[in-house]
Amino acid sequence: MITQVQKGAYLIDTMALGLREFVAAYLLVDEKIALIDTGYASSLNVILSDIRRIGLEPSGLDYIVVTHVHLDHAGAAGSLVKKATNVKVLAHPKSVKHLINPARLVSSVEEVYGQIAAASFGKTEPIPPERISGVEDGVCIPLGNMRLRFVHTQGHAPHHLCVYEETNALLFTGDSVSGTYPDFPVFVPPSVPPSFDFLGSVNDLRRLMELEPRLLMTSHFGVRQASRSILEKEIFLLNWWRDLISFEKEKGGDVESITDTACEALAKRFGVNVKEVPGYVRLNIKLAVKGMLEYLDRLATQG
Numbered sequence: 001m002i003t004q005v006q007k008g009a010y011l012i013d014t015m016a017l018g019l020r021e022f023v024a025a026y027l028l029v030d031e032k033i034a035l036i037d038t039g040y041a042s043s044l045n046v047i048l049s050d051i052r053r054i055g056l057e058p059s060g061l062d063y064i065v066v067t068h069v070h071l072d073h074a075g076a077a078g079s080l081v082k083k084a085t086n087v088k089v090l091a092h093p094k095s096v097k098h099l100i101n102p103a104r105l106v107s108s109v110e111e112v113y114g115q116i117a118a119a120s121f122g123k124t125e126p127i128p129p130e131r132i133s134g135v136e137d138g139v140c141i142p143l144g145n146m147r148l149r150f151v152h153t154q155g156h157a158p159h160h161l162c163v164y165e166e167t168n169a170l171l172f173t174g175d176s177v178s179g180t181y182p183d184f185p186v187f188v189p190p191s192v193p194p195s196f197d198f199l200g201s202v203n204d205l206r207r208l209m210e211l212e213p214r215l216l217m218t219s220h221f222g223v224r225q226a227s228r229s230i231l232e233k234e235i236f237l238l239n240w241w242r243d244l245i246s247f248e249k250e251k252g253g254d255v256e257s258i259t260d261t262a263c264e265a266l267a268k269r270f271g272v273n274v275k276e277v278p279g280y281v282r283l284n285i286k287l288a289v290k291g292m293l294e295y296l297d298r299l300a301t302q303g
C-alpha cells in the first residue's frame, strides 16, 4: 500500500512477509524519482504495483538508495534494477561489494534466521557493478527541487547511511532509530548482530539531531514527528537497553532468558499490555538482545 506523506513524498508499506506496517520503503517524486529502500525481494510485486498506483512506471525510476544491505532494506534492489533500465543504485561504499555479490549476505541471513525463514525473504538478485555507486558522507544529489544528502551512520552496521532530504527536512533513518510493530507497540533499539556499536549509535543520533529534521521517515515503521527531544529519547532508550541487558548478563542470563526479561521490560516501559509477544516481534527483540550482548562481549575483550 502506498500513501502520500506530503507533496512528492510517499510511504510504501512493503507488506513484508505478509505483515502490515513492518517494513517501509519511501518514494520521492520530483524531476527525478528516487526509491529509498526496497524491502525484501519477496516484496517486489508490492513495490512495482504501488509505483504504478500513483501513475508512474517502475522503468522511470532514476535512483534506488539503500540505507544498508540488510535484506529488509536492500533485498529487492537487484530485481528492481532488472525492471528499471535507467536506475542507478546508491549505497554506502562498504555495501557495494555485497550488493554486487549477495552470496555472503544470503548465507549470513540463513545463519541468523534459518533456511526456511530466509527463503521467505525471496531471491536476492545481484546488482551489476556498472549500476551501483558508493556514496561518501556529505555527498548531495539534486532530484529537482528536492535534494538528497547522504549521512554515514554506522552504529547499526558499518555499511549504514541515512538520507536527508534538505528542502523538506525529511530524514530517512533506515535502522538508526528504534523500531516499533503494530502488534506490540514498544520501541526496540536497533542493536542487531554482528557489528552493532553502542557509542557509534549515540554519535549517529547526535549528528542526526544537528540536521534538525522535521520528520523521521523510519523503516520500522512509518513517519514520526522529529525534534531534538525525540532524538534525545532515542539516546536515553539505548542507554536503558544497554544497562538492562548488561545487568541480566551479569546475573548469568542467556539469550532466551534475557529476551523474555527484555520483552517484559519493554512492555512495562511503553505501557503495553500484551500477554503474548507475536513470534516475529520476539525474534526481532531477540536479535536486538543478541547484538547488544555481542557488543558487550567485544567491549570486555577489548578491555
Ligand SMILES: [Zn+2]
Binding pocket: 070, 072, 073, 175, 219, 220
Ligand atoms: Zn531493518
